[in-house]
Amino acid sequence: MSFPWAKHYEPKSGFMKYVDSRLPIPRLVYNSLGAGYPVPKNLNYFYNFGVLAGVALVIQIITGIVLAMHYAANAKIAFDSVEHIMRDVNGGWMMRYMHATGASFFFIAVYIHIFRGLYYGSYKPPREVLWLLGLVIFLLMMATAFMGYVLVWGQMSFWGATVITGLFSALPLVGETIQTWLLGGFAPDNATLNRFFSLHYLLPFVTLGVVILHVWALHIPGSNNPTGIDVKSEADTVPFHPYYTAKDFFGLGVYLTIFAAVVFFWPNALGEVDNYIPANPLSTPAHIVPEWYFWPFYAILRAFTVDFLFIPAKLWGVIAMFAAILLLFFLPWLDTSPVRSNNYRPMAKIAFWVFFADIILLAICGGKPAEEPWVRLSQLASVYYFAHFLIILPILSRIERPLPLPNSISEAVLKRQTNVGAPASQQLPGAGIAEMPATGRAQPAE
Template sequence: MSEHSTYIPGNGVEKWIDERLPIIRFSKEHLMDFPTPKNLNYWWTFGGILAIMLVVQIVTGVILAMHYTPNIAMAFNSVEHIRRDVNGGRIIQATHAVGASMFFAAVYVHIFRGMYFGSYKAPREILWLLGVLIFVLMMATAFMGYVLPWGQMSFWAATVITNIFAAIPIVGNPILELLRGGFAVGNPTLNRFFSLHYLLPFVIAAVVILHIWALHVPGNNNPVGVEVKSDRDTLPFHPYYTMKDLYGIVLFAIPFAWFVFFIPDILGHPDNYIMANSQVTPAHIVPEWYFLPFYAILRAIDFNILFIDSKLGGVIFFAGSIVILFFLPWLDNSKTRSGTFRPMFKWFYWLFVLNFVGLTYLGSAPAEGIYVVLAKICTAYYFIHFLIILPVLSRIETSRPLPTSISESVLGKAH
């Protein structure tokens, strides 16, 4: 029990529970009454949106698992059975499939918001590290989920992406065979991916709890990047931010519902509606859209780097593009958190966003001609931004004056 608690049980049942398991006290103190900066804008609602999306994916995933058959002879038809014959199956399957894309759309907004407003800076480094870990787990879960329908793109994406491990010296082939359950993608692969795809969302949920815990220790960052000075700078999370988050969730649900009800298959690749065939290779093997920036980086390294061959080089850059995010708190040493007060950082930040969008497009384009050259340029800039631009800006940039408090930034100096 908290020594400074203001919680008083409302009735005898609450008092009885509170004395044995103070869960209502905990939720009131750490969730409802949690002091939150009064100037948070709607970019901060994506944390709540992501929590809802995780619940949606777990619930729909558990229901789908009841009807899915993880066997290469029956997997494709079992998905069609869900869509056609299971009561509400079409909506549940569409919600899960579209939900993956909406989940990643929200997580990219959440990450880019954190990058712009410096939410990775001290004392929130562990909060950022846990967030990147959630992103990595999401990527692994989504990739394994993409294989389960056992369509053409499922099979060939699994073949190409698992082949990445073969490029790693010494341990690569044993890892590859362990992952596939044999020398090629087949029934053991599907069983492994189904098991892991079912398990990992619960691991993600556990890391999300740690992420929220790590948020509650230093408290929220805010658009001006100034720490809370007094109670005057904050509002209780409930009802102010629960209502604001709920409004953001409803707005987010509108395009989500539109995709689910009207065009549920538009985000899927046409080849994935053809049963997997190991004898017929698709013209262009592409992963889902949310993997495309990293897939473009993987394909951009088609040349040997000193003693490293192109295949291993591609894997190193592919892995490095994600691993580098873990080091962001130490690559950007600027004392000013918010990009709002960093005039030079702003330009480079938006150039990085544009570059990331470019990589997404190039990941879907064929690996030939001008697309290869542009992918190399965009890949180079991706790493230059983290390894050169951010450290240099930390030293040479002069930030604009910060407000003395959150209240000043909200109310103006006249107050």
């Protein structure tokens, strides 16, 4: 976003002037991540997770390239090649654990990033394209993670590939053709490994390209903030560097410390025991389950147990699973409230936390066997998932009475700083905030 008060890059030395006139990378970095990029002054630590997700992606790409040098995409030796990396390649065990654990940490960062966007309304105008690009990244992550999980060629990898690709067979007319094309045959085998390995290697670079578009789209409207109101003056912003680079580096230090602790002390905590057994087409695991970050959607898939309207339950499950993700693409037009942040929407805030609890319940159900009471809980949680987006948010957008919005980001920051630690009798009641009009819309004071 172009601010009149933003600083402009001016190269000092003759060499930098020469570089800037021919390849203005320093100018690009300065305007995107430096003092030339003003950012709202009230961003909290939840805004660190976009940077953390980017670092996680870089870790995945680097470790993935190293692992690809030693991996063999052949059904007879794929599992053994992974063991070779773990036991015989210098530092191979660390690369493998960083890659496997890094996938989980990548999803943790992205999930927190998404929920932060949901809470503060970062999907609303003028940031719809930013939100849509983020969802494209999320879909690419899911596809990449699934294919990478299959490459280990353990028991859970093989049967996970069998079950997930088998979902496409539920599609009428073209389902079995799509399944056969994905597998390269009628069951997971060499062709499957070659397809998945090539795509698993390629998609992270596609994801990186979409990340660049995502960051580009962010710099057009500028960052959202916890108040959800727009920047109105220079007093509402601070330069990205050094204020938020310092904040991001602190968050990165905490993130990498936890990441290193898991890699070195609990590397198998997030994995499945059955995946340390070589794939055996003749032995089905007692409980087939995907990685934890797919559990909410897996629970929605399994929630359908009865045929309805002449449509098989399996097809209903597939439709619901994909709809649960695609529904997020329409969120900017489902939630039409002009107030972005749930900090000023009491009813929407309650709905958000109920929805968050619903996702946790779906995740728990997705990791459990397909038996009672988990199936029934999955069904109830799935109903609420869709009701939240299709019924609750649209209704709240029309009937909710938001709290008054501050006139500016600076006013909100100063009011909070004044109120912290002050006796109740001395706390500011909200000077400068307009009274709520009869329409129920929050309006700034003139």
